[in-house]
Amino acid sequence: DAxxxxxxxxxxxxMGQEVTLRCKPISGHDYLFWYRQTMMxxxxxLIYFNNNVPIDDSGxxxxxxxxxxPNASFSTLKIQPSEPRDSAVYFCASRPSRDYTYNEQFFGxxxxxxxx
Amino acid sequence: xxxxMQIPQYQHVQEGEDFTTYCNSSTTLSNxxxxxxxxxxxxxxxxxxxxxxxxxxxxxxTFQFGEAKKNSSLHxxxxxxxxxxxxxxxxxxTTNAGKSTFGDGTTLTVKP
Numbered sequence: 443d444a445x446x447x448x449x450x451x452x453x454x455x456x457m458g459q460e461v462t463l464r465c466k467p468i469s470g471h472d473y474l475f476w477y478r479q480t481m482m483x484x485x486x487x488l489i490y491f492n493n494n495v496p497i498d499d500s501g502x503x504x505x506x507x508x509x510x511x512p513n514a515s516f517s518t519l520k521i522q523p524s525e526p527r528d529s530a531v532y533f534c535a536s537r538p539s540r541d542y543t544y545n546e547q548f549f550g551x552x553x554x555x556x557x558x
Numbered sequence: 559x560x561x562x563m564q565i566p567q568y569q570h571v572q573e574g575e576d577f578t579t580y581c582n583s584s585t586t587l588s589n590x591x592x593x594x595x596x597x598x599x600x601x602x603x604x605x606x607x608x609x610x611x612x613x614x615x616x617x618x619x620t621f622q623f624g625e626a627k628k629n630s631s632l633h634x635x636x637x638x639x640x641x642x643x644x645x646x647x648x649x650x651x652t653t654n655a656g657k658s659t660f661g662d663g664t665t666l667t668v669k670p
Binding site for chain 2 (some may be wrong): 473475484485487490492497498533535544545546547548549550551552
């Protein structure tokens with residue numbers, strides 16, 4: 443299995459531009475999570491999906507952020523317009539449902555976003 | 559909302575010394591997971607604890623889940639340079655459908 447795939451791995455953009463981050467979860471995993479990691483705020487959960495449906499988006503910072511999961515094998519996180527404070531590493535993670543006690547999340551390699 | 563706190567934030571040790579990080583939740587957890595993130599890498603799952611008072615070992619690593627299921631610890635015996643990285647705990651509450659709340663992590667550096 444290829445693991446969770448994220449693209450791009452690095453993104454440098456200018457303030458005000460639209461940024462789209464992409465994620466392909468592991469096949470068969472029906473939970474997908476988007477995290478943001480910074481030195482100041484640590485690892486923050488932004489939103490998660492179950493069976494392509496957003497379940498909890500309370501971590502999305504503001505309306506400039508949006509996430510979609512059009513099918514089981516693809517999700518996007520969009521920032522429009524981007525701001526310098528959005529600079530961070532964005533991780534996508536997935537896991538299967540299995541039973542209630544199973545919680546191992548598989549993280550992708552991350553996208554390092556720099557907004558100038 | 560649920561909060562998961564980890565201490566210490568940073569730990570610097572000499573190679574061969576022991577290391578412990580502690581995780582405390584504001585609410586009772588149904589289970590807790592531990593992850594390790596190497597510098598420049600992504601979090602990688604280490605283990606999950608489910609039962610009250612549970613203790614699990616992975617070579618030099620010992621994981622414990624408190625009796626009240628509100629705290630946990632990770633202990634590394636005789637650290638090696640390969641142990642460097644940030645260790646996160648992540649707790650899940652019974653009423654939560656799918657997510658785990660991550661602590662802020664403990665960053666370990668090991669001096670050879």
